[in-house]
Amino acid sequence: MVILYEIMKIIFLILTILIAIFFLRGNYILPDETFTFYQKLLLPLFLVLCGIMLGYIIAQIMIAKGDESESPSRLYVKAFTIGLIIGIIGALLYIFFGQSS
Numbered sequence: 658m659v660i661l662y663e664i665m666k667i668i669f670l671i672l673t674i675l676i677a678i679f680f681l682r683g684n685y686i687l688p689d690e691t692f693t694f695y696q697k698l699l700l701p702l703f704l705v706l707c708g709i710m711l712g713y714i715i716a717q718i719m720i721a722k723g724d725e726s727e728s729p730s731r732l733y734v735k736a737f738t739i740g741l742i743i744g745i746i747g748a749l750l751y752i753f754f755g756q757s758s
Contacts, residue, residue, distance in 0.1 A: 658733035662713050669710050676703055701748035708747055712740015 676699055684692045716736030720729050 658730050658737065662716070662733065662737075665706070665709055665713070669706055672703065672706060676700075701751055704747040704751055705741070705744035708742070708744015709737065709740045711743055712736040712738070715739055 679699065680696070683695065687695065713736065716733045719732045719736060
């Protein structure tokens with residue numbers, strides 16, 4: 658699980674940069690309809706990834722707290738699940754309430 662989080666951190670960094678560039682300059686490259694479509698597709702996926710990274714932060718806090726009755730791998734799995742749920746809720750909230758047509 659630690660390796661998965663290390664890979665996810667690298668992906669998160671690269672995607673944050675690429676999505677920022679897309680939102681800043683994508684409307685110059687793509688037509689308006691295509692840009693809007695990609696924007697509505699990318700942001701919920703990015704919110705799920707943000708939730709997973711929030712789970713990583715939760716895992717680090719739980720490990721630092723020092724509960725030695727549970728293994729770090731088990732704490733990572735719990736935090737990953739919590740982060741994934743937070744990310745999916747955030748993406749659903751964006752899809753249903755955040756998009757302006």
